[in-house]
Amino acid sequence: MDIHEVEVQAEPAAPEEEAAVAPEPEAPAPDPQPAMARDAGYWAKSVKTLTVGEVAPGAVNLNVEGRRVVSPLQGFGRLWQKTYRMRFGQVHVPPKDVIRAWKQHFPKFWPEQGKFFGSLSGIAPGEVAVLNLAMAGRTKLSTGIMVMYADDESFTFMDPEGHMFAGWITFSSYEQDGETVAQVQPLIRANDPLFELGMPVILRKEDRFWEQVLTNLAGHFLVEGEFSKEAVCVDKHRQWKYWKNVWHNAMIRSLLHPLGRPFRALARLFRRKKRD
Numbered sequence: 001m002d003i004h005e006v007e008v009q010a011e012p013a014a015p016e017e018e019a020a021v022a023p024e025p026e027a028p029a030p031d032p033q034p035a036m037a038r039d040a041g042y043w044a045k046s047v048k049t050l051t052v053g054e055v056a057p058g059a060v061n062l063n064v065e066g067r068r069v070v071s072p073l074q075g076f077g078r079l080w081q082k083t084y085r086m087r088f089g090q091v092h093v094p095p096k097d098v099i100r101a102w103k104q105h106f107p108k109f110w111p112e113q114g115k116f117f118g119s120l121s122g123i124a125p126g127e128v129a130v131l132n133l134a135m136a137g138r139t140k141l142s143t144g145i146m147v148m149y150a151d152d153e154s155f156t157f158m159d160p161e162g163h164m165f166a167g168w169i170t171f172s173s174y175e176q177d178g179e180t181v182a183q184v185q186p187l188i189r190a191n192d193p194l195f196e197l198g199m200p201v202i203l204r205k206e207d208r209f210w211e212q213v214l215t216n217l218a219g220h221f222l223v224e225g226e227f228s229k230e231a232v233c234v235d236k237h238r239q240w241k242y243w244k245n246v247w248h249n250a251m252i253r254s255l256l257h258p259l260g261r262p263f264r265a266l267a268r269l270f271r272r273k274k275r276d
Helices: 035-040 095-104 193-197 199-220 240-248 250-275
Strands: 079-087 114-117 128-134 140-150 154-160 165-176 179-190 226-235
Touching: 079 199, 095 154, 095 165, 095 179, 095 199, 140 250, 179 193, 179 199, 193 199, 193 240, 193 250, 199 226, 240 250
Parallel strands: none
Antiparallel strands: 079 179, 079 226, 114 128, 128 140, 140 154, 154 165, 165 179
């Protein structure tokens, strides 16, 4: 659109005796609910450590309770931004409907090798969920997430100490070129040196995982969409000052947990005897 400058001729001023004094405009009433206050309900409240509520039977609840959440600034490895998109093509689904269904049925869209045990409140700011991820054999890697942000158009998870990744992952939906798009966008780095060693394999598994999630989400709306992915290494440097994050490594602790069952059983037995 071209913009043209137009010179406007000023009208002659009225004689002073006939000039009317315009009343001073009233100051606009202050907004009783500023934008930041309105948005505050979409963000999780600041907490020092995570608290896990009641979880479903069969969930292995480890490496979440009492842990702190960690941002990409607090991880060890290279920083990656991955973007996974599913275009819905000619089938129009309002983005808010996509997000509503995604929140309501989030665990159902996960592949079988991953289990998401959310709270009764679902995907809501501040809620904590337990994740059980399949490893070699029958071992499960137990970790979790906290919902950092959630509104009608997107929601974001943040990872706890010991998780594979330090960072957050945002789920959103929007319209682009007349098409509905569902998107998953992690901003992550390996939490510790051990996970960094496995990142080439871990990232390939992540690609397959989120492709399946987005395929299942599109299938919920009877859509056979078009999947795409992008990967950008935002920071190639490793943060060696965080090598001690390995202390909370959820994979190591998940592997060691079954070995401690006899000792935990003995401890419970001694506690019961003391009560009796």
